[in-house]
Amino acid sequence: MSFITRGFSGRRSERDPRLPPGQTLVGDWPVLSAGPTPEIDADEWEFVVRTENGDHRWNTAELQALGMEDITVDIHCVTHWTKLDMPWRGVSLDRIFDEVETAHDYVMAHSYGGYTTNVPLEDLLDGKSWIAFEADGEPLTPEHGGPARLLVPHLYFWKSAKWVRGLVTMPDDDPGFWEQNGYHLHGDPWQEERYW
Amino acid sequence: MTRRPTAWHTATVADIRAETPTAQRIALDVPTWPGNDAGAHLDLRLTAPDGYQASRSYSIASSGDGTRVLLAVDEVPDGEVSPFLVHDLRVGDEIEVHGPLGAFFVWTPPTEASPRPVQLIAGGSGVVPLYAMAQAHAAAGDPSEFRLLYSVRTPGDLFFADELAALAASGAIDLDLVYTRAAPPAASTPPGRLTAERLRDAVLPAARAPRVYVCGPTPFVEAVSRWLLAAGHRPGDIRTERFGGS
Amino acid sequence: MDVLDGNALAGRLTDLLGWDATDSLIRCRSCGDGGAVARVAVYATAMGTVARCRSCDAVLMTLVDAVGGRSWFGMPGIDALEVRRA
Numbered sequence: 401m402s403f404i405t406r407g408f409s410g411r412r413s414e415r416d417p418r419l420p421p422g423q424t425l426v427g428d429w430p431v432l433s434a435g436p437t438p439e440i441d442a443d444e445w446e447f448v449v450r451t452e453n454g455d456h457r458w459n460t461a462e463l464q465a466l467g468m469e470d471i472t473v474d475i476h477c478v479t480h481w482t483k484l485d486m487p488w489r490g491v492s493l494d495r496i497f498d499e500v501e502t503a504h505d506y507v508m509a510h511s512y513g514g515y516t517t518n519v520p521l522e523d524l525l526d527g528k529s530w531i532a533f534e535a536d537g538e539p540l541t542p543e544h545g546g547p548a549r550l551l552v553p554h555l556y557f558w559k560s561a562k563w564v565r566g567l568v569t570m571p572d573d574d575p576g577f578w579e580q581n582g583y584h585l586h587g588d589p590w591q592e593e594r595y596w
Numbered sequence: 597m598t599r600r601p602t603a604w605h606t607a608t609v610a611d612i613r614a615e616t617p618t619a620q621r622i623a624l625d626v627p628t629w630p631g632n633d634a635g636a637h638l639d640l641r642l643t644a645p646d647g648y649q650a651s652r653s654y655s656i657a658s659s660g661d662g663t664r665v666l667l668a669v670d671e672v673p674d675g676e677v678s679p680f681l682v683h684d685l686r687v688g689d690e691i692e693v694h695g696p697l698g699a700f701f702v703w704t705p706p707t708e709a710s711p712r713p714v715q716l717i718a719g720g721s722g723v724v725p726l727y728a729m730a731q732a733h734a735a736a737g738d739p740s741e742f743r744l745l746y747s748v749r750t751p752g753d754l755f756f757a758d759e760l761a762a763l764a765a766s767g768a769i770d771l772d773l774v775y776t777r778a779a780p781p782a783a784s785t786p787p788g789r790l791t792a793e794r795l796r797d798a799v800l801p802a803a804r805a806p807r808v809y810v811c812g813p814t815p816f817v818e819a820v821s822r823w824l825l826a827a828g829h830r831p832g833d834i835r836t837e838r839f840g841g842s
Numbered sequence: 843m844d845v846l847d848g849n850a851l852a853g854r855l856t857d858l859l860g861w862d863a864t865d866s867l868i869r870c871r872s873c874g875d876g877g878a879v880a881r882v883a884v885y886a887t888a889m890g891t892v893a894r895c896r897s898c899d900a901v902l903m904t905l906v907d908a909v910g911g912r913s914w915f916g917m918p919g920i921d922a923l924e925v926r927r928a
Contacts, residue, residue: 700878837849
């Protein structure tokens with residue numbers, strides 16, 4: 401029934417050949433939140449990886465001591481916006497999993513505030529993901545997930561869990577928050593894996 | 597209470613006029629409109645040539661059985677929809693609307709013999725649904741006591757200023773205006789933000805057990821709700837509607 | 843981002859359910875706080891709409907729309923939604 405409204409054009413945006421299907425380039429960095437921004441004391445922050453063999457914990461200094469690196473990546477939100485060549489700084493999940501043994505193939509990321517998202521372990525390793533502390537050359541602001549968020553740029557950005565608190569390995573690919581409520585279990589932007 | 601069926605309708609802009617320096621009063625002709633209760637809203641949807649759609653909710657300033665629907669839209673800076681409605685919309689334009697909506701934040705004439713008094717509290721453009729309630733109360737000859745506390749920045753920001761003055765002059769409502777930035781010269785109180793004390797002085801006391809309707813931006817509604825509860829009003833007696841900006 | 847209330851869900855719920863559920867009663871499964879749908883805290887973004895309990899922040903309901911007409915209505919945090927007949 402919808403018809404075009406005379407004179408309305410919405411917000412303007414540009415195209416770029418490096419965009420996955422259905423994506424549009426943006427210059428700003430939209431904030432999307434499903435709830436209140438958690439208040440996290442940076443001094444009390446800790447990161448936990450829980451496997452079938454036990455827990456591993458790092459505080460900020462210990463985690464960053466594993467090796468902070470500067471990377472430049474493209475990020476793609478399932479709501480159709482993309483940012484290209486975005487600078488980030490964080491610790492590679494490869495450094496973290498150097499110290500962790502698991503037979504599980506999947507991981508649930510948990511955030512302060514209760515958010516969860518599931519990712520196959522192979523999508524986190526081999527240079528594909530980080531625990532990020534800085535974006536655009538600045539410490540991550542709370543609204544963008546600070547003090548630290550998971551960064552998995554080759555999947556839709558809802559997988560890059562803000563306010564990350566830890567990872568729990570699991571034998572099955574159980575769905576996290578958005579995955580339970582309509583979004584695709586995997587989320588590959590190049591396959592447009594947006595919804596169930 | 598009658599349930600009016602909700603549907604998507606094509607509305608034609610019948611009249612546009614300035615309400616304030618930043619807001620327009622927009623009258624829509626909606627031939628398929630089933631009528632609406634006072635306090636109801638509609639969702640208005642715009643479609644760009646590339647298929648992109650934007651949708652926003654607007655409270656309806658009118659009520660009753662007619663097919664003319666009155667809106668008052670304030671421009672939100674950097675908004676996506678309100679600037680279009682305030683600056684680009686023309687008489688004769690067609691737009692899609694979804695409504696009537698709002699089963700909770702509505703007022704209909706009470707049927708009990710001794711109806712409870714009603715306290716309306718408006719922040720800025722939050723006055724729109726409450727204005728609809730005040731007009732419906734007057735039009736129905738409803739005998740219950742109606743008070744409206746209306747907080748705005750300056751006299752120039754008042755919506756439906758003449759109509760509200762007429763309702764007050766006729767005795768249909770008691771009207772309290774609170775100016776937060778600039779007051780008219782004859783005002784008895786200097787301008788200033790609404791406070792718990794000023795609210796308590798202007799609204800019906802909890803002992804009268806009024807039905808309270810609060811509408812406005814989220815921070816305004818949150819503050820007023822806290823003050824009402826602290827003043828002894830029961831949560832179940834307070835109905836709220838929060839506006840966002842866009 | 844503005845946090846709204848359940849009144850903002852009226853249009854979407856009417857589209858999905860065929861009736862305006864904002865005056866219907868729900869109860870939070872986490873803390874037991876109950877009331878009309880209109881009272882919930884609503885976080886609406888392009889990702890979807892999340893309705894949270896005002897008392898304990900638990901997620902009560904979710905609304906997700908896919909381009910092309912598919913939608914999901916999730917009710918992870920409530921046991922039941924009162925259906926009001928006319």
